[in-house]
Amino acid sequence: MRIGFDNDKYLKMQSEHIKERITKFDNKLYLEFGGKLFDDFHASRVLPGFEPDSKLKMLLQLKDQAEIVIVISAEDIESNKIRGDYGITYDMDVLRLVDAFQGIGLYVGSICITKYSGQAGADQFINKLATLGIKSYKHYKIPGYPSDIERIVSDDGYGRNEYIETERPLVVITAPGPGSGKMATCLSQLYHEHKRGVKAGYAKFETFPIWNLPLKHPVNMAYEAATADLNDVNMIDPFHLEAYGETTVNYNRDVEIFPVLNAMFEQILGESPYKSPTDMGVNMAGNCIIDDDACCQASNQEIIRRYYTCLCDLKRGKDCKEDKLKLELIMKQAGLTVENRAVVSAALEREEVTGHPAASIELPDGKIVTGKTTDLLGASAAVLLNSLKELAGIDHKLHLVSPEAISPIQKVKTGYLGSRNPRLHTDEILIALSISAVTDPNAMLALEQIPKLRGCEAHSSVLLSSVDEQTFKKLGLRLTCDAKYEESGKMYHKH
DSSP: OOOOBOHHHHHHHHHHHHHHHHHTTTSOEEEEEOSOSSOOHHHHHHSTTOOTTHHHHHHHTTTTTEEEEEEEEHHHHHTTOEETTTTEEHHHHHHHHHHHHHHTTOEEEEEEEEEESOOHHHHHHHHHHHHTTOOEEEEEOOTTTTTOHHHHSSTTTGGGSOOOOOOSSEEEEEOSSTTSOHHHHHHHHHHHHHHTTOOOEEEEEOOSSOTTSOTTOHHHHHHHHHTGGGTOOEEEOHHHHHHHSOOOEEEHHHHHHHHHHHHHHHHHHSSOSOSSHHHHBOOOGGGGBSOHHHHHHHHHHHHHHHHHHHHHHHHTTOOOHHHHHHHHHHHHHTTOOGGGOHHHHHHHHHHHHHSSOEEEEEOTTSOEEEEEOOSSBOHHHHHHHHHHHHHHTOOTTSOSSOHHHHHHHHHIIIIISOOSOOSBOHHHHHHHHHHHTTTOHHHHHHHTTGGGGTTOEEEESSOOOHHHHHHHHHHTOEEEEOSOOSSTTOSOOOO
């Protein structure tokens, strides 16, 4: 668990670079902000040392200059599109983002509804925003977008959109998810600003792929694995290579759209300020890697984790066969197999010995602890308890929660709550351990080890219940599972 990324250097360098970009225009920069502003756990996994809220902290260094515009597509509102990690609709996530930004002192100026064409759901959301005192603006679908540049960059295209009134030099355009219309919103604003005599600029902030790492660097390949479902492909930026003779990495969508963007810049500004997609970016993450090998190892684990996630999704009925093929190709290109993930073989070996599901956790010192299925505990609960004992230096033969204390919990589960499985889940064993800690110093010592589990690798030999999956996630464990159910003959499985 070596640190591979200098987070303090990143915060300073990134904010300074954005300030510098603002000055290159008429003290007005529209910054398209890709990826997650809150809780960027992918970045923290592949760049050990990168804090999940680093991008947010960076923006806080610019908070007196910055305002945020949140963009949401009317089509996503109408279809009730769900944000997978939070399980809420995109329109509800906009309100969550407003609260979150304002709660830490960042100014949210307004909400922009893109691809608007009179959708009833969008109108309801606009009315809701009005009752909450939040300004909103409508941007319309433009026929021929993005190829009909003459029409797009005209009063009949961007000119129809409502001009978003902003107050500060840095306008951060963000959204609940991809495809919301962030770039189109930025370009529409450039059009309106230049009609008003303001020579505003545009830049793009994307952490991945990292432009100044090699194309097949594990960090960049891990990004491809993470976006397998979006068909994103990393590629050499041909425009940058031609303009500067320098090899940089971008991804297919930005490279493909650049000629169109360049033509739009020329139409709006008279000339384009950029010679390549790489020029548009402001990402400094690649300059803050301090241990390349640590980042490579972390990224290789991420690739394997993404592969296991896809296998489990397939088992649960999700249509992601194409994703699986792409991930297999990435694994092959990276020279990886599942054997490169030590916790996998440890869990499977324990399962083979016991004849029942097993689980394993790799602790910060590299030691791997396993857990087996028993009459009292599921394998996930057992490995969690065993890991805390190991971290606390407690004899594994010692009971931290007595069998007599577990028995009434099982009775409540099966007798009153209708559960068929009497064994304790991970959340239940942690609660039981907390109760024991009131009178048992060893149980208290074990509880105090919980923070040390964050960032540890874990594997289960079977698919876990949603309860166990969520507990592992909340503890910060990086879980993979074999794509099989504990009860293989069943047609229905409760997740």
